[in-house]
Amino acid sequence: MAAAISAHNEGARVLLIERENRLGGILKQCIHDGFGLIYFKERLTGPEYAGRFIEDFFKRDIEYYTNAFLIEARRSAQSGYELLLQSARGMIFVNAKTIILACGCRERTSRQVFIHGERPAGIFTAGTAQYLVNIMGKMPVKRCVILGSGDIGLIMARRFTLEGAEVEGVYEIKDSPAGLARNISQCLDDFDIPLHLSSTVTRVFGSKRVEAVEVCKVDKNFNPIESTKRTVPCDALILSVGLLPENEIAESLSIDIDPATKGPVVDQTLMTNLPGVFCCGNALHVNDLVDYVSQSGTSAGIAAAGFALSERELVPVTYDKNDFLYALPQYYDKTKGGDLTLYFRSRDDVKKRKVEVFADGKLLKGKKYSRIVPGEMEVLNFDPEKEDFTGITVVMSPYG
Ligand SMILES: Cc1cc2nc3c(=O)[nH]c(=O)nc-3n(C[C@H](O)[C@H](O)[C@H](O)COP(=O)(O)OP(=O)(O)OC[C@H]3O[C@@H](n4cnc5c(N)ncnc54)[C@H](O)[C@@H]3O)c2cc1C
The missing domain is CATH 2.60.40 (Immunoglobulin-like)
Structure with missing residues (x-):
């Protein structure tokens, strides 16, 4: 929305494409506060922060599609790009001079952290658990273990506790927490939830539903220390083990990806190596704070509008x-x-x-x-x- 608004303000004709049925992205499910301190100089919840942009967006005459999934983008034979959308109204083709990729990020899963065991119900990424609790109003756990000390895991530790579940502990393989200091203090310390550093989950027990997990300490090379292994009875394992930029579209366009950020390589205008394709927000690199996401969206919107409006004959x-x-x-x-x-x-x-x-x-x-x-x-x-x-x-x- 930040990119759409700034590109529109620069005089470009903009179409925003969103696969969900509402605008706002991941912020819709982040009902805790702490958003907007830099951008709005206020403490807002995620929906409030998104709401400010939604209000601003609808003040303008910007075209948008919700329930529309961008499944393919390719260079057109003339200039610019052809986009293929799957939508509630059927397949839609769109021609665009420029594209701003603002697809956000996705969460790493248990397969990516190589946890052994069956695949019983009860293993959730923290974001999925957040969606179930905050959007669907369902409680997916009674007693859980959280693997990884990313911010979403810390926030969910507090959320589960407030909703009456027991969080046995947060296990972090590194010797320092991954999340923000304010989240360690406000989400774990304030609720007496133990944080186990240099520790991990090595196994999941249960066939239909999680019944327990095996946890242990690790050495400095992250190898499990056998003698420290213990079994923790629980009905869920929550994974908060990192986010990766969502880059299927960028990859399908063969845009250069930086192995360090896992997002596209860009110049100072946030343009990728493909002329006219820009990237911002968590699709570019994983940001701690949404305020920086909005700033990068605004910059990408201005630059993309400049590119689209520069006449070419x-x-x-x-x-x-x-x-x-x-x-x-x-x-x-x-x-x-x-x-x-x-x-x-x-x-x-x-x-x-x-x-x-x-x-x-x-x-x-x-x-x-x-x-x-x-x-x-x-x-x-x-x-x-x-x-x-x-x-x-x-x-x-x-x-x-
Ligand atoms: C689960 C989770 C919880 C988070 N909690 C916090 C938090 O508490 N505080 C904080 O500061 N940050 C949090 N973050 C980080 C947060 O993602 C960013 O701060 C910011 O909201 C990201 O904005 P974005 O616009 O880059 O991505 P998103 O908000 O993820 O928006 C991307 C949008 O693109 C849409 N999309 C993706 N692919 C397609 C496609 N092919 N076609 C159509 N639409 C598509 C998605 O549906 C989504 O609406 C969280 C991230 C996650 C994943």
């Missing part, structure tokens, strides 16, 4: 493939104007040839070559001048 640069291996660039942008530096290679080793460049039949540049060989790239520089022409043609012919 491309005319093709064509050549005879029998004479040339290639000529580059393939297009000239008339709105930018300026010199055209043409790079080309001949297809064969030829002698006494002239190469001429025409704009709709008018000669712009010509040069005679006593010999042209494919192995040597040739360069011609000239100014096409801002005249009304629809195409540039490069021609090779014999002389003398």
Whole structure:
């Protein structure tokens, strides 16, 4: 929404696509407070924070689809992108000059942390548990163990306790907590929930439903210390073991992904290596605070609007493939104007040839070559001048 609002403010025509039935993203389920201290200088809950943006969004005439899942994006043959959406109204095709990827992140699962055992009911990511409790009004646990000290796990430890469940403890493999200090204090210390550092869960017991988990201390290389293993009876294991940027669309567009952030590689405008594709929020890298997510959305929106609104009038640069291996660039942008530096290679080793460049039949540049060989790239520089022409043609012919 931050990106949509800022792009709209810059004069771009914007379409926001959301797969859920309401706007607001993950904030809808984050009913605790502490959001917005930087952006609004206030302590807000997640829904309140999202509500501010929703209000701002609906003050503007911005198009949006909810219940619409972006399943594919590809480069269009002309310029820009073709998007394929699966929606309540059927399949929808959208053409866009730019895309801002703001798909958020996803949670790591038990498979990604290699916990052995059956796959009984009762293993939830913290976000799923948060959704069940805060949105669906269901209590999925009576006595649980939390693996990982990420913020969502800490917040859910407090939430479960307030709802009458027992949280046996939070187990963190590292020797320091992953979540914010304020969440350790307000969610664990205030409720006497033990935090076990340098500890992990190695096994899950139960076939239909979780009955217990095996926990133990780890050494400095994160190897379980056998002698410390113990079994904790519980009906649920809650995983708070990290978030990963949601990048299926970026990957399908073959956008470069940084192995460190797991999100796209971007420049200072938050544009990826694919021209016109921008990325912000948790899809770019996992943020601690939503305030930074909104800031990056605003920046990406401004930059994407600038990109989309910069007029381009491309005319093709064509050549005879029998004479040339290639000529580059393939297009000239008339709105930018300026010199055209043409790079080309001949297809064969030829002698006494002239190469001429025409704009709709008018000669712009010509040069005679006593010999042209494919192995040597040739360069011609000239100014096409801002005249009304629809195409540039490069021609090779014999002389003398
Ligand atoms: C479970 C969970 C709990 C969190 N709790 C907190 C917290 O308490 N405090 C805090 O500061 N931060 C929290 N965060 C971090 C939080 O995600 C960010 O602070 C921020 O809200 C992320 O904003 P976003 O717009 O990048 O992503 P999201 O809010 O995740 O929004 C992404 C949106 O994109 C939509 N989407 C994704 N893919 C597609 C597609 N292909 N087609 C259509 N729509 C799509 C999703 O439905 C979603 O609405 C939490 C994150 C998670 C995962």
